[in-house]
Amino acid sequence: MKLAAFLLPLLALAGCASNRSAGTDAAFASGPIDPARMSIVTRTLASDEFEGRGPGTDGEAKTIAYLSEQFRQLGLEPAGDDGSYAQRVPLVRTRLKPGGAVSIAKGNARIPLAVPGDIYLSTVRETDAARIAGAPIVFVGYGVSAPERQWDDFKGVDLAGKVALFLVNDPDFEAAPGDPVAGRFGGKAMTYYGRWSYKFEEAARRGAIAALVVHETEGAGYGWSTVEAPGGENYNIMLSPGAQQPVLLQGxxxxxxxxxLFRRAGLDFETVKREARTAAFRPIDLGARLDARFDVEARRVESHNVLARISGSKRPQETIWFAGHWDAYGIGAPDAQGRTVRPGALDDALGIAGVLELARAFKAGPPPERTLVFAAWTAEERGLLGAEHYAAHPTFPFETTVANLTLDTLQPNGPARDVVLIGAGQSDLETRLAAAARLQGRTLTPDARPERGLxxxxxxxxxxxRGVPVLLIMALGGGVDLVEGGREAGDRWVSEFTAHCYHQSCDAWSPDWDLRGAAQDVALFYTLGRDLAFSRAWPEWKQGSEFAPLRAKSAAARR
Incomplete structure (x- = not known):
């Protein structure tokens, strides 16, 4: 690793970012958050030298060293293992080797499926082969088991050794006004039941050998290019002995x-979809069987979260978290320009740059009364694995964690008149965010595409x-109302980025970025976090949030 990249001083950045990013127009001021610093940190992490920051790769080693050094230079205390900034995260890294085959048998016909043209598969099992021979395919609708909503798509069906086929999103995602299901699962706003991760986990709990989700761009929130971006590679947390095994193949x-497939079973896909939006739906054995044969390259890797803190002067056991994820998609197949590195500049090197700026700003101010923790998670792109590992092995109690404030995929298009609120209606942190936005002359706008489940x-x-109130700032929630171009320009950027650069090689740093708007978003968390750091306030979930009962169980710890 080049010494210049490793020891890049954060205090000499103003001349390295674009002139617009370093703009000083008072109308778009971002307080102590400097867009020029954010630009250069992003440029460093998204450079080819960091090889796309894949977990368990040489790119990870460079990333962990770089971030640890930045926190050390800022004067933050280590909050990782053994007095370091790094927390070990043991993972299993898998890859389906080329040359595999998958097909569906229906009657006397055998239908080969092109990989990845027709079907995309991976495994998160620690195995050297994925072999499925004649497994019956059972359509389970949206695959939701939600007693609290009086909904059960499974109706006791036996999925042992079978392939569970799911629809994407929730049962009421496409419901028409007046349909009995309309609003039962949040309407257009996705619930956790709509996430592919829930569907794969539910299939495993019910003994399925494989799980497939029918891809539709609107329901998924992204196109097929995003689905196939990992190239057959996947990760999982190392499972403890006796833990529930995941399905053998998922995709x-x-x-x-x-x-x-439905047509060969004598069924119309759209008609069956409508039936799946009723509580009376019952699983359908499609009379077809899946065969799959893949060799698997599986190896154990040690990845790392990066954790740093500023200890509280009065109530150090109470913590406020600022976080993003350092990982991207590493090196993949060449694109049309021959580029193989998928640098993850906006997703989420820029968010990590924001976390570093928050750490610098807070360290430069008076000591907080509560402890501030700054986290750079691993393996977010592979299922939120780094954060989930921390949550399973916490070093600060969740009962006295005040809030988690997360930055992921900020926008590079200059100042905006608003900030998009992801997950509106969840907690009273939203009221605090609105107050911070008003100080900047901005407003809150609910996520325009809640069906994507961001x-x-x-x-x-x-x-x-775990019951902790949270906030997420993510530009992909919908087109922000940009000062230059308005919401139309914001929507256009989200559409183009999601369709062409999300998880692709073109998510790269650019000298043409205007990061004043991104810096303003980071400054919102500075204002909100500063207020919490010097108060006794405990944000709460709103009545009706699925997370409120979890928080209520630990209320005594916060008295």
């Missing part, structure tokens, strides 16, 4: 392939599942 089936797709979710 996605293109809608045309699913339509063909609230469940970032690392803060591991904290929410």
């Amino acid at each position: 996605w089936l293109q809608r045309p392939a699913a339509e063909d 609230f469940y797709r970032a690392d803060h979710f591991a904290f929410a599942k």
